[in-house]
Structures are given as structure tokens and as C-alpha cells.
Amino acid sequence: MRDVAVVGIGMNKWGELWDKSIRDIFVEAALTAIDDAGVDMLDSMAIGCMTGGLFVGQEHLASMMADYLGYKNLAASRVESACASGGLAFRTAFIEVASGISDVVLAGGVEKMTDVSGDGATYALATAADQEYEVFHGATFPGLYALMAVAHMEKYGTTRDMLSAVAVKNHVNGSMNPNAQYPFKISVEDVNNSVMVASPLRILDCSPITDGAAAVILTTVDIARKLGKPIIKIIGSGHATDTIALHARKDLTTLNATKIAAERAFKMAGKTIKDIDFAEVHDCFTIAEIVVTESLGIFAPGKGGEAAANGETSLEGSFPINTSGGLKSKGHPVGATGIGQVVEVVKQLRGEAENGRQLKKNPKTAMTQNMGGSGGSTLVHILEVA
Amino acid sequence: MFPSRIWRERAQRYRLEAGKCTTCGYIAFPPRLICPECGAREFETIKLPDTGRLLTYTIIRVAPSQFTDEAPYAVGIAELSNGVRLMAQIADCDVEKITVGMEVVIEFRRVQTDGHHGVLSYGYKFVPKWY
Numbered sequence: 001m002r003d004v005a006v007v008g009i010g011m012n013k014w015g016e017l018w019d020k021s022i023r024d025i026f027v028e029a030a031l032t033a034i035d036d037a038g039v040d041m042l043d044s045m046a047i048g049c050m051t052g053g054l055f056v057g058q059e060h061l062a063s064m065m066a067d068y069l070g071y072k073n074l075a076a077s078r079v080e081s082a083c084a085s086g087g088l089a090f091r092t093a094f095i096e097v098a099s100g101i102s103d104v105v106l107a108g109g110v111e112k113m114t115d116v117s118g119d120g121a122t123y124a125l126a127t128a129a130d131q132e133y134e135v136f137h138g139a140t141f142p143g144l145y146a147l148m149a150v151a152h153m154e155k156y157g158t159t160r161d162m163l164s165a166v167a168v169k170n171h172v173n174g175s176m177n178p179n180a181q182y183p184f185k186i187s188v189e190d191v192n193n194s195v196m197v198a199s200p201l202r203i204l205d206c207s208p209i210t211d212g213a214a215a216v217i218l219t220t221v222d223i224a225r226k227l228g229k230p231i232i233k234i235i236g237s238g239h240a241t242d243t244i245a246l247h248a249r250k251d252l253t254t255l256n257a258t259k260i261a262a263e264r265a266f267k268m269a270g271k272t273i274k275d276i277d278f279a280e281v282h283d284c285f286t287i288a289e290i291v292v293t294e295s296l297g298i299f300a301p302g303k304g305g306e307a308a309a310n311g312e313t314s315l316e317g318s319f320p321i322n323t324s325g326g327l328k329s330k331g332h333p334v335g336a337t338g339i340g341q342v343v344e345v346v347k348q349l350r351g352e353a354e355n356g357r358q359l360k361k362n363p364k365t366a367m368t369q370n371m372g373g374s375g376g377s378t379l380v381h382i383l384e385v386a
Numbered sequence: 387m388f389p390s391r392i393w394r395e396r397a398q399r400y401r402l403e404a405g406k407c408t409t410c411g412y413i414a415f416p417p418r419l420i421c422p423e424c425g426a427r428e429f430e431t432i433k434l435p436d437t438g439r440l441l442t443y444t445i446i447r448v449a450p451s452q453f454t455d456e457a458p459y460a461v462g463i464a465e466l467s468n469g470v471r472l473m474a475q476i477a478d479c480d481v482e483k484i485t486v487g488m489e490v491v492i493e494f495r496r497v498q499t500d501g502h503h504g505v506l507s508y509g510y511k512f513v514p515k516w517y
């Protein structure tokens with residue numbers, strides 16, 4: 001296996017981008033990444049997109065994006081694993097470069113979610129759950145995570161204010177991210193008094209509906225040295241699935257695919273959670289960040305909420321989580337989210353995070369965790385400054 | 387919604403039919419072709435018990451279009467007496483009185499309607515035992 005590095009990152013403003021098409025959004029991010037890397041050729045491209053078909057009626061995205069990016073006849077593919085599609089595109093590109101099949105690969109992600117009504121978006125997102133045994137009965141995505149939240153509160157005593165602390169912290173971080181959809185601060189009271197979506201989850205517990213794309217360039221460490229860019233190596237990649245239906249899992253308060261994907265990434269990297277300085281994780285709902293930080297082993301089972309409330313996951317905390325603002329404040333264009341996480345950790349590892357959200361302690365090793373559905377798929381990556 | 391899609395699931399939704407692995411005893415609901423526990427491919431058809439205990443629940447206030455008239459409604463996961471877990475709506479009760487751990491009975495109910503002229507979908511719902 002060859003050593004692989006990220007040499008270029010590209011992400012533009014996320015939000016409700018009424019005036020931009022899915023192709024414009026993707027090409028902008030891809031060009032930013034290509035320019036950042038300083039490469040003049042690509043061998044291939046992997047794009048994560050959950051459901052262009054349901055959001056904009058457009059499939060066959062790989063060909064469209066290669067065409068509009070100006071790379072005629074490029075070997076391009078679109079990969080899908082619901083909200084983990086971006087993470088899967090990153091792993092696909094990593095495997096291609098590591099194996100020696102390609103030298104320079106673009107890993108991207110895109111989702112254009114605001115061309116449908118709220119109801120249309122609810123329907124499209126629910127296709128990541130079990131249609132016949134969850135969605136049929138009226139379950140929604142906030143509803144599935146609410147079921148986890150109630151189970152977690154019941155078992156561990158996690159509180160309303162602990163959930164809110166996650167949203168508040170991510171909005172503090174996002175307020176310093178110029179690309180965030182909602183770059184403003186909120187208070188615990190704001191979250192506690194916001195509209196109920198699926199009890200106990202309120203609207204400010206939920207990540208938003210977002211248009212956005214992100215792209216990164218992967219190549220060998222040898223080529224990266226010649227490009228003269230800071231070398232951020234991918235030292236671990238882990239991928240795991242779990243039952244698609246939440247009720248089929250033995251423990252409703254653990255995300256097993258996250259646990260196993262992390263174990264696989266740690267094994268490849270020869271590291272443990274103690275070696276990781278900070279992480280971007282999949283906070284599609286506040287409870288998700290709490291359960292994920294426990295499943296990754298950052299905090300003991302049941303202690304994730306308390307850790308968030310005590311500031312341990314803030315920029316100044318012992319283990320900063322979602323320095324970008326996370327899905328909550330930065331936005332959650334589902335297929336792009338996994339790549340957006342990589343963009344943030346590379347920025348932090350290069351020391352380039354904007355507006356005072358740069359971590360002070362000179363971070364060297366970072367983790368990304370991106371999951372699909374209610375945890376039915378997860379990608380974990382570990383990146384390190386070479 | 388195409389009738390075939392609803393009709394295909396009738397044995398599970400109307401009769402709670404599951405597959406029991408004849409090798410290790412694992413109960414698959416819905417039935418599967420291969421046992422996820424032992425890999426065997428022989429199953430016998432059994433009927434699930436119609437009582438269980440609620441493990442978790444939520445009250446959905448922002449509902450998909452086919453359920454907006456029913457919101458707020460409760461959805462929960464129950465564990466049946468043989469260990470099988472299912473998701474269903476919790477019917478016939480004040481949703482504010484639902485508690486984790488309460489006993490539920492599985493009853494046959496209408497679950498969805500596809501607009502004013504579409505197919506009616508029936509299936510199972512949980513009803514609190516105390517009701």
C-alpha cells in the first residue's frame with residue numbers, strides 16, 4: 001500500500017443557494033480544491049451524493065460533473081451510502097491511490113436539497129431508513145434519533161440541557177466559520193424553547209437542510225512533496241455497516257458501526273483514541289454527537305452528554321469536537337458532509353482555520369466520523385501531519 | 387403507492403408472521419433467506435406474540451405528508467416476550483401518558499391512506515395494556 005496524502009481542499013459557502021445549480025455548486029468546490037493542490041491533471045474522481053434523483057431529479061452525476069469540470073472522459077463514479085456518501089467517496093479515492101491504480105484522485109460530495117419542499121426533503125431523507133418497517137409506521141429521521149435520545153436519557157440520565165450544550169457549542173464554533181450556513185451563536189434557552197419536532201428533539205437539536213459541496217485532492221506522499229504543499233497523510237480508514245432498522249439493534253444507546261469502523265481505522269493507523277487531538281463527527285442531531293463520542297471511546301458510555309455540558313468538547317476543551325460548527329451550524333448537505341469534515345481537519349492540521357477557531361495546541365492527529373441513516377453505515381478516517 | 391408493494395408484506399403486517407431458524411432458533415421479522423446468527427437457510431413460519439414492553443418512544447409533531455392529519459402521534463420500539471423488537475405507532479392513548487417500560491398489546495389497525503383515492507394500508511400498532 002502506498003502512503004496517501006490530502007494536498008488540496010475546496011469548500012465554498014453552504015446554505016440555501018437558490019441561484020446555483022447542483023453542477024455549479026460541485027464544480028466551484030472541485031475547482032477550489034484543484035487550485036489549492038496546484039495539480040493540472042486528475043486520474044479519476046469519486047463523488048458522494050445521497051439522492052440527486054429525489055432532490056433534483058438528476059442521477060448519472062459522475063458523468064455530468066466530469067463534463068462540467070472540464071475533464072472530458074475522466075474515470076468518474078458516484079458512490080452512495082446515505083449521509084455517509086461523502087466519507088465513502090473519500091475512502092474510495094484513498095483506496096485507489098493507495099493501491100497504485102491512480103496517482104491523483106478527487107474525492108467530492110454534493111447535495112442540492114432546497115429545490116424540494118420540506119415535505120419532499122423529509123421523504124428523500126427517510127429513504128435512508130427501512131421503508132417497510134420504519135417509515136411505513138410514520139418514523140422520520142428526527143424521530144429515529146429521538147428514539148435513541150429517550151433510550152439514552154432513560155439509561156444514563158442524559159438531560160435536556162446536555163443535548164442543548166452540544167448545539168450551543170457547535171454554533172459557537174460555526175460562528176467563526178465563514179462557510180457555515182448558520183454562523184451565529186445560540187443559547188441553551190433558545191434550544192430548550194425551540195419548536196418540538198419529535199420529542200425530546202426540538203428544531204435546534206436538528207441539523208438543517210443545506211445546499212453545498214466539498215472536494216479534496218488525494219495523491220501519493222511522493223507526489224505531494226513535489227507539489228510543495230503541507231502534507232496531511234491519511235493513516236487510517238475504517239468502514240462498517242449495521243442493521244438499517246434501528247429496532248433490530250441490541251443496544252439502542254450505542255452506534256456499533258461507528259465503534260467497529262473506528263477500531264478498523266485505529267488498527268490500520270496503529271493508534272488509539274488517546275493519540276487523537278480532535279475530531280469532526282456526524283452531529284445530524286445533538287444526541288448523535290453524544291452517542292458518537294461515546295461509541296468512538298472518547299468518553300465512557302453515558303458520559304458524552306456530561307462531557308459536552310462541561311465544555312470538554314469545546315475549542316479549549318480536552319477533546320475538541322466539530323471545530324467547524326459541525327452539521328448543526330455549518331449545514332448538512334448530506335452527500336457533501338463527509339468531505340466537508342475532511343476539509344475542516346486539514347485546515348486545522350495546516351493551521352489555517354479562520355476567525356479564531358484554529359486550535360491552539362498545534363494539533364497533529366485528527367479523526368473524521370461520518371454516518372448514514374440512523375447509523376446503518378459509518379466511515380472513520382484518521383489524518384496526521386507528515 | 388402500488389398495491390403489490392403493500393400486498394407483498396401482508397403476512398407480516400396482517401398476521402405477524404416471522405421465520406424461526408430451525409438450526410439456532412433465531413427469529414427473523416420480517417423473514418429472511420439466511421440466518422444472520424448461524425448462516426443456516428431453513429426456517430419455519432411462526433406467529434409473533436402479541437404483547438411486549440416499550441423500550442423507547444417519541445411523539446412526532448413534524449410528520450410526513452401521509453401522517454400530517456394524525457400528528458402529534460407516538461412511535462415506539464417494543465420488545466416482545468420472545469425477544470423480537472418491532473417499531474410501530476402507539477395508538478388509543480393520550481401520548482403524554484406513554485412511559486418507557488409500559489406493557490403494550492399489538493393490534494391490527496389502519497396505518498396509512500394514500501390520498502383520498504389511493505390504497506388503504508393496514509398493519510400493526512401498539513396499544514397500551516392499561517387502556
Ligand SMILES: [Zn+2]
Binds near residue numbers: 408421422
Ligand atoms: Zn440460525
